[in-house]
Amino acid sequence: MESSQEQEVKLLGAWPSLLARRVTWALNLKGIDYHYVEEDLLNKSPLLLKLNPIYKKVPVLIHHHKAILESLTIIEYIDETWKHQPFLLPHDPHERAVARTWAKFGDDKVFESAWNALCSIGEEEKEKAVELTKEALEHIEGELKGKKNKFFGGDEIGYLDIAIGWISYWLPVWEEVGSMSILDPIKFPNIIAWISNFLNHPLIKHNLPPRDRMVNYFHGRRKLLTSTPHSWIKI
Incomplete structure (x- = not known):
């Protein structure tokens, strides 16, 4: 180093x-x-x-x-x-491109729709955003299907795991705060298994904000965002 x-x-x-x-x-x-x-x-x-x-x-x-x-x-x-192990991005150019594509998909589709669901004012708007989130997660579920590795790139956490790692912790908090049901274990068994592996990694589980503090924060954020539409500040 x-x-x-x-x-x-x-x-x-x-x-x-x-x-x-x-x-x-x-x-x-x-x-x-x-x-x-x-x-x-x-x-x-x-x-x-x-x-x-x-x-x-x-x-x-x-x-x-x-x-x-x-x-x-x-x-x-x-x-x-810092060109030492563990390497986060795959060495193979095609695999690197695929990882970047999925990371962007996670931000553009999963994050956007889940955040919109959390901040929606009307039930119809929320239901639509929840369904869009589930549809996006179906693609990630499909990417994980059939893989025997613990993580997207193998048995060690890599770039894509880090990029969509928020799904493991932030999304369940948003589900609770927004009274939503998104991560169905029957519908998304591979994502649920990946979440368990990700959260149980020592460097991840010891580097997460307290859940109760997260819930309180996003309750306050949701209240602010739904009462003042122009204050839609993402985190």
Whole structure:
């Protein structure tokens, strides 16, 4: 490992942010020392606004005084900069492309529809968003079907597991807060098995926000979002 590099790593994040949590998982899996800075999403620091002036959101990774933005980009940067095991992205170019495609699918389809379901005001709107979430999860279920490995890329956690790892913890919290039923174990047995493997990994289960705090936070967030539509701030 390159200790001189590690000493210069700083991460701006926020405890309920699934996007920031992805980066902490990647850093911890690679064994990289870093300094974590907690941001208040409702009162963002001048440093965050300076480093990410367009989107004004976490996470932001600072390495050698340079900022890297967007969680999935940051994970790739980490894997390419610290070239030691475990490797997060597959070595094969086609497998790397497939992993990136599924990661984008997780953000564009699963995350978007699940978040919309949580924040929907009317029941009809919520039901539609829930169904869209389930339809998206069916594709991920199909990708896992027939695989004997514990994770998407094998027996070790990789890039795609990190990218959609939020499904294992955030989505059940959103189900509770929004009084929704999405992760049906009969409909999604392979996803449920993957969730169990993911959450039981030592570096994951010891790096999750407290569930009761998550539930309280998202109850408050949902109340704010449904009462003030223009405040739809994702985390």
